[in-house]
Amino acid sequence: MQALSIHGLAKTYKNGVVALKGIDFDVAEGEFTALLGPNGAGKTTTIGIVTSLVNKTSGTVKVFDYDIDTHMDRAKSCIGLVPQEINFNQFEKPFDIVVNQAGFYGIPRKLAKQRAEKYLKQLSLWDKRDDISRNLSGGMKRRLMIARALVHEPRLLILDEPTAGVDIEIRRSMWDFLKKINKEGITIILTTHYLEEAENLCRRVAIIDHGEIIVQGRTRELLEKLRTETFVLNLRKPLAQLPPLDGYAVTQVDDTTLEVEVSKSQNINGLFELLSKDDVQVLSMRNKVNRLEELFVRLVEGKG
Amino acid sequence: MTASQLAENIGASRLRANYIGFQTIVIKEVVRVLRIWIQTLVPPAISMTLYFIIFGGLIGRRVGEMGGYSYMAYIAPGLIMMSVINNSYVNVVSSFFGSKFGHYIEELQVSPLPNYLIILGYMMGGVVRGILVAVLITIIALFFTRLHLVHPLITVSVVILTAVLFSLGGLINAIYAKKFDDVTIIPTFILTPLTYLGGVFYSIHLLPVFWQNVSRLDPILYMVSAFRYGILGVSDIGIGTAYAIILLFILGLFCISLWLLNRGVGLRS
Numbered sequence: 254m255q256a257l258s259i260h261g262l263a264k265t266y267k268n269g270v271v272a273l274k275g276i277d278f279d280v281a282e283g284e285f286t287a288l289l290g291p292n293g294a295g296k297t298t299t300i301g302i303v304t305s306l307v308n309k310t311s312g313t314v315k316v317f318d319y320d321i322d323t324h325m326d327r328a329k330s331c332i333g334l335v336p337q338e339i340n341f342n343q344f345e346k347p348f349d350i351v352v353n354q355a356g357f358y359g360i361p362r363k364l365a366k367q368r369a370e371k372y373l374k375q376l377s378l379w380d381k382r383d384d385i386s387r388n389l390s391g392g393m394k395r396r397l398m399i400a401r402a403l404v405h406e407p408r409l410l411i412l413d414e415p416t417a418g419v420d421i422e423i424r425r426s427m428w429d430f431l432k433k434i435n436k437e438g439i440t441i442i443l444t445t446h447y448l449e450e451a452e453n454l455c456r457r458v459a460i461i462d463h464g465e466i467i468v469q470g471r472t473r474e475l476l477e478k479l480r481t482e483t484f485v486l487n488l489r490k491p492l493a494q495l496p497p498l499d500g501y502a503v504t505q506v507d508d509t510t511l512e513v514e515v516s517k518s519q520n521i522n523g524l525f526e527l528l529s530k531d532d533v534q535v536l537s538m539r540n541k542v543n544r545l546e547e548l549f550v551r552l553v554e555g556k557g
Numbered sequence: 558m559t560a561s562q563l564a565e566n567i568g569a570s571r572l573r574a575n576y577i578g579f580q581t582i583v584i585k586e587v588v589r590v591l592r593i594w595i596q597t598l599v600p601p602a603i604s605m606t607l608y609f610i611i612f613g614g615l616i617g618r619r620v621g622e623m624g625g626y627s628y629m630a631y632i633a634p635g636l637i638m639m640s641v642i643n644n645s646y647v648n649v650v651s652s653f654f655g656s657k658f659g660h661y662i663e664e665l666q667v668s669p670l671p672n673y674l675i676i677l678g679y680m681m682g683g684v685v686r687g688i689l690v691a692v693l694i695t696i697i698a699l700f701f702t703r704l705h706l707v708h709p710l711i712t713v714s715v716v717i718l719t720a721v722l723f724s725l726g727g728l729i730n731a732i733y734a735k736k737f738d739d740v741t742i743i744p745t746f747i748l749t750p751l752t753y754l755g756g757v758f759y760s761i762h763l764l765p766v767f768w769q770n771v772s773r774l775d776p777i778l779y780m781v782s783a784f785r786y787g788i789l790g791v792s793d794i795g796i797g798t799a800y801a802i803i804l805l806f807i808l809g810l811f812c813i814s815l816w817l818l819n820r821g822v823g824l825r826s
């Protein structure tokens with residue numbers, strides 16, 4: 254079954270901004286999908302329509318086969334949302350925020366309190382349960398919103414940039430947590446600007462730009478599409494003149510740094526042989542950028 | 558289980574879920590009123606005490622009787638109603654606007670709770686505050702004058718219906734409000750004048766006929782009169798008319814707020 258099925262979804266805001274130009278986007282049950290795109294691509298708009306925070310202009314949205322036009326309440330019950338911006342009452346306590354949210358979904362108070370305890374503990378917020386939420390750190394606020402989104406045990410969890418402004422350590426523990434609940438059967442969609450995140454976490458990605466989905470598919474297969482990779486070489490000694498390196502696209506960045514573009518069909522050993530012949534010693538080598546990022550840039554640029 | 562049984566079950570659990578959701582809003586709203594009691598309950602107590610001292614005590618002594626009662630006894634019901642109107646309205650307008658402003662209205666928007674229950678939930682917050690304030694002001698009034706309560710049922714029902722009406726009014730105000738100023742405009746420029754002109758301080762029979770007729774266009778007149786009738790047994794207008802007008806307004810305001818929420822006015826772009 255499809256956890257989310259979007260067809261021909263278009264959105265024009267009242268001020269005339271065309272945020273979505275009729276996108277098709279499907280997520281199978283159990284998947285872990287990233288929605289990637291630059292600022293203003295239309296990610297939050299898409300999520301807003303799915304979670305009924307934004308009115309659509311046209312198109313259809315189904316959540317576990319419930320059409321949001323005809324079975325809104327069923328569709329809503331299936332979704333947990335972690336929004337991009339903080340949207341809880343900052344003067345309330347984390348525990349109350351989570352318990353009340355459960356109440357809005359019709360969960361009896363007693364069970365709501367048990368669930369709130371369970372999820373606040375899982376997100377390491379239990380000792381903060383009675384603090385005023387405003388005093389939580391940014392990362393804690395995000396985790397509070399994750400706990401709140403899970404309290405009615407949704408089948409589909411949607412996270413809009415959950416790790417924005419979160420430090421590496423907490424980001425990693427968040428990743429582990431999301432992987433765990435995905436394994437337990439929750440379908441996850443997340444948007445992110447950290448491409449490493451998508452590559453690490455998501456089996457599938459959809460790339461959106463200017464309100465259109467440019468490409469979607471398995472993360473690994475999309476990476477295969479990348480024919481070339483760029484390596485950065487650090488040299489032991491300054492290089493006055495770049496030696497001829499036939500067959501390799503090399504650019505000299507500064508006197509001890511080279512950048513080499515290597516295609517999948519090429520052999521990187523050959524490059525080192527040529528360099529050694531000219532007595533150029535390579536100290537270290539690294540990938541220039543995250544590969545997905547490269548793909549991303551290429552796709553986005555290729556279009557525009 | 559047959560398909561119809563299944564459907565029934567889902568229907569029943571939906572109903573129960575809706576009730577829990579509604580209850581959650583009401584509890585949250587009532588807790589809010591009590592938590593910030595210094596802002597919600599103390600100000601009306603102070604200002605009404607001043608009204609009783611100045612208008613009832615000092616000036617009232619010179620006014621003499623009105624409608625067959627001491628001036629203090631005559632304005633007491635009016636002042637209670639004035640507090641109810643103000644407080645139920647302000648409660649919903651500020652609470653709902655606050656939840657829009659802080660974006661936590663989205664917690665309700667993403668939930669499966671139907672809009673009519675969101676309306677009723679917020680409304681209940683205003684009604685509870687209205688009733689609390691009514692009780693408070695009544696107690697204060699008893700320090701200054703004796704109140705008989707001629708028709709208890711009318712008295713209580715009119716207070717509740719008035720609180721319902723103005724809570725709904727506050728909700729509609731909040732739906733349209735875009736900034737904090739928009740929350741105070743209606744109470745200041747419409748509610749207060751209509752209340753003062755609605756016979757809180759005088760019987761409209763004191764007015765020239767023309768102004769009496771103009772006063773009859775003011776819906777608050779009917780509520781204040783009906784309430785006064787409940788307590789004192791005297792009224793400027795017919796009690797049936799008063800109920801009809803109050804109920805009509807409630808129905809109208811409820812339909813408008815439901816329509817606004819269903820359209821997502823002020824909430825969904």
Ligand SMILES: Nc1ncnc2c1ncn2[C@@H]1O[C@H](COP(=O)(O)OP(=O)(O)OP(=O)(O)O)[C@@H](O)[C@H]1O
Nearest residue numbers: 266268270272291292293294295296297298299826
């Ligand atoms: N309420 C609104 N009214 C008018 N235009 C809007 C509104 N919300 C978003 N937009 C516009 O719609 C476009 C898509 O915005 P959206 O928030 O969906 O992007 P996004 O992909 O989530 O970006 P980001 O990564 O910065 O969060 C942008 O041009 C934005 O300016």
Ligand SMILES: [Mg+2]
Nearest residue numbers: 296297298337
């Ligand atoms: Mg966004």
